[in-house]
Amino acid sequence: MAMNRYKQKIVGGEESWIKGVVVIVHDSGKSGPAKSVSLQFYSATELDHNSGKGKLSKKGKLEEWKRKKKSDGRTIIGSYKIKLKVEKGFGIPGAFLITNQYNHKFFLREAFFQTPNHSQIIHFDCNSWVYPINLTNDSHYLFFSNTSYIPSKTPSPLMELRKMELAKLRGDGRRETMEERERIYEYDYYNNDCIGNSQEQSTPIIGGSSSLPYPRRLRTLHPSNLDSSSEKMDIEKYIPADERMSHNKVKELASNSVEAALQFLIPTIKALNYQPNTTDHFKSFVELHCFFWAQKPSNLAKADIWTKLEVQKFLPQKLFQQILSQKHPFLYPLPQFLTENEHAWMDDDEFARQMLAGTNPVRITCLHNFPPESKTKVVSTIKASDIEHSLDGLTLQQAIVERRIFTLDHHDYLMPLLNRINSGDVFAYASRTLLFLRSDSTLKPLAIELSLPYSEAEGEEISWVYLPAAEGLEAALWQLAKAHVAANDSVYHQLISHWLHTHAVVEPFIIATRRQLSVMHPIYRLLNPHFKDTIHINSLFRTFLLKPDGIFEKILFSGKFSMELSSELYKEWRFDEHGLPADLLKRNMAVRDPDPGNPTGVRLIFPDYPYAEDGLEIWTAIKTWVKSFCSIFYKDDDSVHSDEELQAWWSEIRNVGHGDKPHESGWYEMATLSNLVEALTTLIWTATGLHAAVNSGQYAYASYPLNRPTLCHKFIPSEGTVEYAEFLSDPDKYYLETIPGKFETALAVALTEVLSHHTMDELYLGRSSYNWTDNAKARHSFSEFSKELKNIENRIEERNRDPNRKNRSGPAKIPYKLLLPDTSNFSPKGGIRGKGIPNSISI
Template sequence: MDRHHLCSSMHDCFSAAWSRISSTSLQDRPANPYIINGTVVIEHSPGLSGPGKSASLQLYSSTELDPNSRIGKLSEKACLRQGKSSKKDGTKITTYKIKLHVDPGFGNPGAFVIENNHKHRFFLQSATLETPEEKVIHFDCRSWVYPIKKTNTSRVFFSNTCYRPSQTPAGLVELRKEELKSLRGDGTGERKEWDRIYDYDVYDDLGNPHKGPDHVRPVLGGSDSHPYPRRGRTGCPASKNETINLDTYVPPDERFSPKKLSEFIANAIQATAHFLLPEAKSLSHDSSSFESFDEIRDLYSDNRSQVMRGTLTEKMKKLVPAELIKQVTHASKEDHIKFPLPQIIRDNEWAWREDEEFGHQMLAGINPMRIQGLEEFPPRGRLQDSSIWKSDIEHNLDGLSVEQAMNQWRIFILDHHDYLFPFLEKINSGGVSPYASRTLLFLRNDATLKPLAIELSYPDSSYSNEMRSGVFLPAKEGTDRALWQLAKAHVAANDSAYHQLISHWLHTHAVVEPFIIATRRQLSVMHPVHRLLDPHFKDTMQINALARSILINSGGILEKTLFTGKYSMELSSELYKEWRFDEQALPSDLVKRRMALEDPESPTGAQILFQDYPYGLDGLDVWLAIDTWVTDFCDLFYEDDDSVKSDTEIQAWWSEIQNVGHGDKRNETWWYQMTTKTDLTKTLTTLIWISSALHASVNFGQYAYAGYPPNRPTQCRKCIPEEGTMEFAEFLKDPDKYFLNMLPDRFEATLGIALMEVLSRHTSDEVYLGQRATSEWIDNNEVKQKFEKFNESLQEIEKQVMERNQDSKLKNRRGLIKMPYRLLYPDATKVEFREGITGKGIPNSVSI
């Protein structure tokens, strides 16, 4: 059955049931009608009125069938009345009272259908019913309801009670099936904003060929050469205009709430103002480069030239729909663009230049999941003669030989070499001068990392497929120290691109989206696993759609700021070839990277190699808490392995993830079989870890570290000069000026800072790990008790994190910049921290 006929069938069913009820005359009703009272809570969009009597609601019985439709009995209609409005944190909320007349034998309500005859959509937060027997039934809705003149069908919501498919009450069986069918659609047509349809598509919308050949981008997904996770299908052609599309289609259940939409638009415009305004290129100086570190510091002070709101607003009117501009005025109060001081330079302006801080950020910065233990020397891959520099590093190993240090697991590598080198020749034509890098580090007795050497490689234009390499060693003074500083900057540029494109975008945003689509298509909202996962999917599809329009598209912000430029997403696709779902589990990841030992006796299955690895230590604690919670949850709904194998919705869900959502990986043997409870709990724990803690660890520290370009430049515009050249003479004349000229230019650096600020901010409606948006998120007291246990375990982790951060022996907890590691602190909203916009906790989902 296609979507049109399916919607018509459901609507006819609703209409027929209503006709039978309304045909009953008033005198035929019982003298004492059976009345169910309820409240409906609606959140308003700025400038839009609530539905009031234009919206009506009917209940479905979960236990008593209508003999004609074989669907649960349907109550009379009740309009929304007696709306009482209030404001919470600036958001208008209206609560409506309803009275629903039903037959005494109606049974237990299990769902309701709501019809919107108003001219506007509205955001339905929740509904609560109370039966004459004082039974309270909750509906956690949190979705947009569109006018029926657009949707041609009413909207069904199910109560917060969970059932596996085989346990579904009789009155809801057909509704459950029909709802899932309608959500899958038929895979054709262009989606309208009111369509609730989930389907898959490849990334074919990143290029903009009509702007010229330089804006052509390969399709990602569906091929051996460019594999990729799937995105949500919109059915829309790629944009053919110059506007920033902040309204790309995502299903209504995935859309931001009105308040978050306003906040995000305001913040996005703040972030992209310099990108949109050519005038911003010369806000502070005519030169494209910074002349001094003081000029960079001025970006965070009141000395900075201000951007007049009028100029910005006029420019934005040409680029952004008028309705969205109106939304911004409700959320943005700033009269100029000014950045807060990043933590990296707050207490010590020059600590970022020190080798100890360079090593500290590999363990506790925003990309602590790339460093790994060195397995062999020299490192795998093409490398210049290791004997030339082996002797140079051995005197920095506290008396150990290279072999002895490796046997003690004390040599580590930050490797951005072999995957990057094949792209360098293409990237070099883009006005940047990148290298592929390897950095070796030594674990000292105090657990800090001491850099040993940096190898930088680049293509040799004289010989095809050949490369030239240079090795740079730490130095304390003079020319060698200045050259070492340049080498570290190139490593940081490599790491910045990898962090943004792989650790952040690919490994969290992109890989999660197919799981969301499969969950909506194959798991009913009544399914316990759907109820478990739903908070961890909040806002992800919309933020990803916005990223395709603003960040990762042709000419987007990441192409403008990262040295990988137009090849950024192609590089991301290349590294997706290495991605394995089972290795996204933190214990597996740590063991693979030789940062932990496999330990069957440990609750997590891994024993961290050294305690002063903040990401690893805090991460394992959070991982164990999630794993325990997921196991407790599944134990309440699944008795044994057979109950997992016989769950038709779970099996369809898992099959679709492997074969469609991550279809380019369909033939891999590492996928869990989903035949045991262990398979299910491992899958769910890993997915929740990725959506919550992994994303928090790579996202919310961005401004603290990357908000200061010299610490983590996103590109280098100059090579390291060779002796005897004009560049080397320029370098010797003023090493600091050469360094500044090597950094991104003023416009790109400022755009990058703005982006880091927006991505690092927590929104006001954020819900953190161990929390739910409402206390009535599920109608199961045993689940709530287990969830409270989860929350208590997270509170214990918070105490442990605070104690570790105060332990002076754990030097990597704070580094030379004296900033405590809190990116895996579950919920810091209840604690006053002076660090400002970041480190507020672990949100449940990839929501920014």
């Protein structure tokens, strides 16, 4: 509506004038840029033969029109008019230069201008920071209109500008420091500058070698001269200004972190007499439950002096005072395990169901052979006789043929690291869990095998097999075995499913997009919404979670070997297996379906697999939208193959961004339109549906240590040992001393709360600004995409109400909503939601 009002104001005028409106966001305490900002236009249709670029207009200055204070009270949205005379025959504006002689930076949100002949409105969706001229090496910033062109279709007046702008973003790779106001995208390894703070905490370089391969990350050099307004939580790393989260989001993220610390972490530290490394175990299950139930809503302004002093160590004074001034109470919902069924964590059916609908539904595999295949020299010690009595009258071979035997395998990748991991205060096994598919599509655990290296030199192992039991000591041992499996799965989830397979693998795609695809490129416009805030959140992730002595080192049994473990599993990663249908085929959870009416090309081997069933619908909607969009700009395979920017982009992703795996067979050749559609669908799915599935449910499932312990402090005791005698005397005490202690639990709960929290300015799949493209066909296709997501949402809700779909809720009574697109309500919402697919990896 506001856009339409602006349009009405700029229609009319003489033919030799360009009139328009520029929308700028700036600090409320400042007077506004107005006449301190000038614009010049480049023609998209008329070439200046002397410069080789479009005709350049004279400068025109902005004139203030109207101002509106944003709801945050900190910023002003200023709408500025401009009227600029151009010579007759100037043509249609295709780009503009903006020069800021104002003393402060501002955020250029958008602009729109009437062409000199009044025939159309040209839109510019800018969304970029513009810094004062005295702080930059360049005298201007260049912005292109929302009209997209593949390189061969670019109007000749814009071709040179297109190339120049890309060259500026790439940098020269020789800078020792970079400033926030610069827009330079270069690659780097995961080195000490990235995840270490000192020589004492130095870590091996991850990436750049066959032994420790890894995706590249953005080069984030320390700036030489920090702006006084920089937030401490950014840890003074360079991030291009356009990649930074908004001030409001930084504030909200800091506030969420503070609230979580106040409610769970800081009181625990105080109780431990300021010794966070103390392992203070829960004395009883009642005490553990009270840890959650006793957390009372409070206001930070009422926090005691000690708490305030601790919090202030992490935040700048200005931001801390803003958080203090918030009126709303700090109120978190209890983990759903406590509100619905506090005993669900003990239930074998719930233990199995979470492999299909919990926080890590991407590891379970249908078994084709028995014993399970292994890359190590020792095969599984689980015997057919251990499990055949639980197969509903089938033999083991019959159950395998009918695709009813499944495994959760955390064995091979852990074995080489276990001796080093277990040298500290954690006690970890490698595990294999076997399960049976009942006729109602629920899974029944059959056996758990836990293994340790016996002779690392000879590759020998020692293994123990535990079977389900309902009572007695066998039941207590079984619960301990499940705790170790859950710890394995928790570490795999955080380091691989969540961090590596979404955050880390996507970052090189973002860097390559900025370096190789012009903002005029249609693929840039398609992908850009799915990259929002990812560079910044990844930087914070590395700074707080991955660094030596960081949060992961404190709460995951992998400890200081976490990045090495992540690197080991990156060796198995293939881009072409990252798409959902391909992933399901790889894990034997689906079979190929030749039915031309099935757009996914696969059929699930059983229907009640919530992650896959919902995910395939989201995947199909994304692919349909991507295919429709790409077909507007690429008419045949040759137009894809001959797109020089697209080919450079894909080559850089393969050979630089994922440069440790350039020649492996997991990369499409990018020679056809179908290659392009499949690659883009995989990338968008990764940044949206996959990330939502493995991230947003963490508070519901992983905040409760009985359900998802992240480490174990004891092995399962063997008969005849002192530990076994301790276990016999009090199995509950032994169990509580095995799972994480109070500090580890408090840290994990605070972390899952922050990671599951959607901020108020979150953008969701299927939403976009009205003027993101001037192409009417693209806008229509996107509208159809949004409608289909709404239909999917309705079908998911219907499935969740179906009592025959027992895996949709299970004993925990937590409906599967992680892949609800959330298109039904367009109002801003924040908090721990457990649903909604964000448009990007933004937390």
